[in-house]
Amino acid sequence: MSNRSRPLFGYRARFTLTCYALLAVQMTLLVVFVYVPVFWAFSKSFFKFEVGSESRFVGFANYAELLFRDPTTLPSLLHMLFLTAFAVCVRLSVPLVVAKLIHSLSREKSRYLFRLLFLVPVVVPGVAVQLIWYGMIYNDRGMLNELLRMAGLEEFVRGWLSDPSTALVAVAFVGFPWVGGFEVLIYYAGLSSIPESVTEAALLEGCTGIQKFFRIDIPMVMSQLKLILILTIIAGVQSFEGLFILTKGGPGFRTMVPGLWMYFNAFSFQRMGYACAIGVCLFFIILGLTVLNMRYFRSTTELEGRG
Amino acid sequence: MIVAGSAWLLWPRAGGEFVTGMPAHRDNGAEARFVIKFVPGQQYMPGTTPYGLGEPLTGMAEVVRDFEARFPDTRVELITVPAVREYLVTQLSSGNAPDILMVNVEDVWVDMQKGWYVPLDPYLEAPNPFVREQGDPSLPGYDQWWDMFKYQAVSRGKAAPDNLNYCISFDMVETGIFYNKDIFREVGIEPPATWDDWLASMAKLKAAGYIPLLMNRDSFNDWTVDLVFDQLYYDILPGIDLVQDPVREAYLEGYLDWDELCFLFERGYFTEKDPRYTELWTHLYDLRQYCNQNLMGTDLAREFVTQKAAMLWMSTQFTYRLTGDRHLAFDWGVFYVPRFTAATSRFASNTDMCVIGGAGTQYEVSNSACSDTGDPATSERLKRVIALLQFLMVPENYARVVNEYPSMLPNVLGVPVLPVVQPFADILERRYTTTKWVYTFDLKFNDIQARMLELYLNDGIGHEEFMRLQVDNVRTATRNLVSRKPIDMSRLEARWKELAPLRAGMEGLPHE
Numbered sequence: 001m002s003n004r005s006r007p008l009f010g011y012r013a014r015f016t017l018t019c020y021a022l023l024a025v026q027m028t029l030l031v032v033f034v035y036v037p038v039f040w041a042f043s044k045s046f047f048k049f050e051v052g053s054e055s056r057f058v059g060f061a062n063y064a065e066l067l068f069r070d071p072t073t074l075p076s077l078l079h080m081l082f083l084t085a086f087a088v089c090v091r092l093s094v095p096l097v098v099a100k101l102i103h104s105l106s107r108e109k110s111r112y113l114f115r116l117l118f119l120v121p122v123v124v125p126g127v128a129v130q131l132i133w134y135g136m137i138y139n140d141r142g143m144l145n146e147l148l149r150m151a152g153l154e155e156f157v158r159g160w161l162s163d164p165s166t167a168l169v170a171v172a173f174v175g176f177p178w179v180g181g182f183e184v185l186i187y188y189a190g191l192s193s194i195p196e197s198v199t200e201a202a203l204l205e206g207c208t209g210i211q212k213f214f215r216i217d218i219p220m221v222m223s224q225l226k227l228i229l230i231l232t233i234i235a236g237v238q239s240f241e242g243l244f245i246l247t248k249g250g251p252g253f254r255t256m257v258p259g260l261w262m263y264f265n266a267f268s269f270q271r272m273g274y275a276c277a278i279g280v281c282l283f284f285i286i287l288g289l290t291v292l293n294m295r296y297f298r299s300t301t302e303l304e305g306r307g
Numbered sequence: 308m309i310v311a312g313s314a315w316l317l318w319p320r321a322g323g324e325f326v327t328g329m330p331a332h333r334d335n336g337a338e339a340r341f342v343i344k345f346v347p348g349q350q351y352m353p354g355t356t357p358y359g360l361g362e363p364l365t366g367m368a369e370v371v372r373d374f375e376a377r378f379p380d381t382r383v384e385l386i387t388v389p390a391v392r393e394y395l396v397t398q399l400s401s402g403n404a405p406d407i408l409m410v411n412v413e414d415v416w417v418d419m420q421k422g423w424y425v426p427l428d429p430y431l432e433a434p435n436p437f438v439r440e441q442g443d444p445s446l447p448g449y450d451q452w453w454d455m456f457k458y459q460a461v462s463r464g465k466a467a468p469d470n471l472n473y474c475i476s477f478d479m480v481e482t483g484i485f486y487n488k489d490i491f492r493e494v495g496i497e498p499p500a501t502w503d504d505w506l507a508s509m510a511k512l513k514a515a516g517y518i519p520l521l522m523n524r525d526s527f528n529d530w531t532v533d534l535v536f537d538q539l540y541y542d543i544l545p546g547i548d549l550v551q552d553p554v555r556e557a558y559l560e561g562y563l564d565w566d567e568l569c570f571l572f573e574r575g576y577f578t579e580k581d582p583r584y585t586e587l588w589t590h591l592y593d594l595r596q597y598c599n600q601n602l603m604g605t606d607l608a609r610e611f612v613t614q615k616a617a618m619l620w621m622s623t624q625f626t627y628r629l630t631g632d633r634h635l636a637f638d639w640g641v642f643y644v645p646r647f648t649a650a651t652s653r654f655a656s657n658t659d660m661c662v663i664g665g666a667g668t669q670y671e672v673s674n675s676a677c678s679d680t681g682d683p684a685t686s687e688r689l690k691r692v693i694a695l696l697q698f699l700m701v702p703e704n705y706a707r708v709v710n711e712y713p714s715m716l717p718n719v720l721g722v723p724v725l726p727v728v729q730p731f732a733d734i735l736e737r738r739y740t741t742t743k744w745v746y747t748f749d750l751k752f753n754d755i756q757a758r759m760l761e762l763y764l765n766d767g768i769g770h771e772e773f774m775r776l777q778v779d780n781v782r783t784a785t786r787n788l789v790s791r792k793p794i795d796m797s798r799l800e801a802r803w804k805e806l807a808p809l810r811a812g813m814e815g816l817p818h819e
Contacts, residue, residue, distance in 0.1 A: 052400045052421035140604045159601025164767030250603070252762035267393040269751040270417075 084236025
């Protein structure tokens with residue numbers, strides 16, 4: 001065979017180069033649309049910067065204001081922690097119980113039907129869910145107040161989202177009964193992947209019912225719990241759109257969270273530099289919580305390895 | 308391919324703004340040399356039906372069509388844009404804003420140094436060409452466009468702190484108390500003459516099972532604060548009004564501007580030391596006891612038309628909601644907020660409540676209008692944009708737009724006021740408020756005041772705590788303002804000393 005027809009690179013090398021080329025496109029877009037704005041925000045957090053005006057270097061002044069002088073900082077952090085902790089509690093428990101119940105059904109058709117029914121609400125956009133709660137449930141003439149009126153409990157009728165004593169809890173309760181189809185599916189997949197041998201061994205040892213749920217099922221879906229935990233924490237720290245729709249952080253600052261305060265500073269008050277400083281702090285909060293989670297919350301694989 | 312497809316989908320197209328309602332323009336199509344994007348506002352947007360009542364609006368579209376017929380090289384797109392500051396800031400900073408915007412001019416003042424808006428003075432001081440072509444020198448607008456405006460002082464009073472005019476005060480608006488005459492008769496009350504009468508009437512309405520008054524948080528934060536402030540401070544204005552504005556004084560009569568407020572704050576006014584300022588908020592709290600439970604409720608009109616509430620504090624536009632509703636089962640009327648008396652407060656000035664309305668629809672020309680040359684002095688495009696506004700203000704065109712349905716008060720001489728909104732025109736004859744707190748300082752000040760007031764009115768914090776937070780808020784706002792726009796303190800200080808003898812005879816001033 002002649003060497004002349006031999007390609008410069010072998011198949012493997014060409015395949016690898018193609019992968020690199022395709023990755024380069026993705027990386028370029030990622031850099032342009034994600035990394036550059038992130039670094040830009042980081043640099044702008046050291047400036048007093050208003051859209052349409054000259055920016056002025058102020059060093060750590062924005063951070064100092066945020067951490068030591070802004071009276072909104074501490075309450076908004078506490079609200080964020082409360083809402084995130086609440087979300088973690090319900091997302092780690094309710095969907096898991098529902099998934100376990102579905103998984104325990106004997107007929108495959110029933111299991112399929114319930115999985116489907118719990119998944120369907122996922123297609124409703126989050127904004128629509130917030131608007132439904134705002135307009136149909138918490139409204140002055142909404143479902144909750146009308147039910148109270150019908151029950152003769154007029155004294156409990158209130159503006160649930162505008163009453164300082166109820167607003168934060170009302171916000172936390174949005175989405176009740178918190179059976180997110182996504183979480184149910186994740187947990188269901190985890191429960192389905194528990195080896196038959198483990199289940200049988202547990203039964204032989206007399207481990208059934210609640211005992212089996214806590215001693216076998218939960219440790220075996222620890223990877224799924226860890227995933228949901230990380231996602232819930234990130235969402236809890238970052239998200240503000242629900243509060244923007246429901247309360248705009250009010251009454252007063254009773255439902256304000258850092259993400260929403262960042263938005264108001266950036267676009268309503270035009271304090272872009274200060275908003276960037278809030279954004280950078282949120283980034284470090286998420287990073288810290290994720291590292292803690294990765295370090296101290298062991299997944300199923302790690303537990304198996306340890307075992 | 309995905310990236311290319313996405314880019315194609317996202318690429319801005321000509322006329323790609325969301326357009327509500329019927330197309331205004333004739334088919335000037337591809338030949339159009341000037342494509343003007345105009346945000347007429349929800350009041351006049353063709354194709355919409357205000358409050359879902361009556362036929363869709365056509366007035367603005369008809370006038371625009373006539374304009375396009377006069378200028379075949381021009382196409383006007385009437386568009387709806389989000390009524391939020393976020394949208395404005397991003398569009399204006401990128402030079403992509405519509406040519407004619409509808410924004411409260413006080414929001415423009417915040418950005419006036421950024422070159423986003425075109426000063427309109429050279430055009431307002433020149434003849435309106437569409438009036439001049441009629442050849443009658445006696446017509447308003449023949450010499451100066453300014454002369455066409457009915458409410459001269461209000462319109463000219465909208466000049467920015469740099470004394471330039473960035474807006475056309477297209478029409479006027481005022482607020483009033485809409486009341487259910489049937490409920491008033493049933494409870495045995497009349498429209499009140501004084502604030503105390505009003506509270507007493509509301510107590511009777513509450514006892515009879517009605518919501519006495521419907522209001523929202525923003526009405527408290529904006530209208531009520533200014534009205535009560537005026538009632539408490541009007542008497543001492545001669546001693547504290549330090550600057551008479553040569554341009555705006557005719558309308559503003561002793562108005563306290565931002566620099567005066569900053570100066571007075573340094574003298575202890577608007578702090579815990581100022582008994583008037585401390586008292587102001589208690590009157591709001593008293594009023595709140597007779598209002599709807601949820602101040603953030605969005606459907607106040609429903610409670611009023613279903614007769615669950617006896618009064619609704621609303622602006623002129625609501626007239627159409629009532630006149631246009633064939634199913635309305637009660638008589639209604641309008642009265643204005645009654646005055647304080649000595650029984651209400653020892654600081655009551657005993658003068659009629661001032662007005663807080665004024666210019667309603669306010670049109671500004673953005674920097675996009677001179678995008679052809681980048682220079683207002685040489686831009687042909689800008690001239691065409693201005694021509695559209697001048698054409699709109701010709702009385703026969705104007706009446707087709709503003710009087711298409713009873714909503715706003717005309718601000719062009721020779722255009723009649725529709726009878727049903729006449730009560731608001733009468734209210735607008737009163738003098739203007741002493742100051743507009745929400746338009747004086749930055750947007751953060753407004754936001755925090757509104758939030759703290761909401762908490763206070765809903766018993767989330769007490770009066771003392773509210774005062775502490777509010778004084779902090781004023782302090783921060785005045786400092787921010789002074790750092791952006793240095794004040795000529797020596798001038799204010801000199802005037803302050805001149806007025807000292809006057810203040811010596813006044814009661815309840817902060818210790819100087």
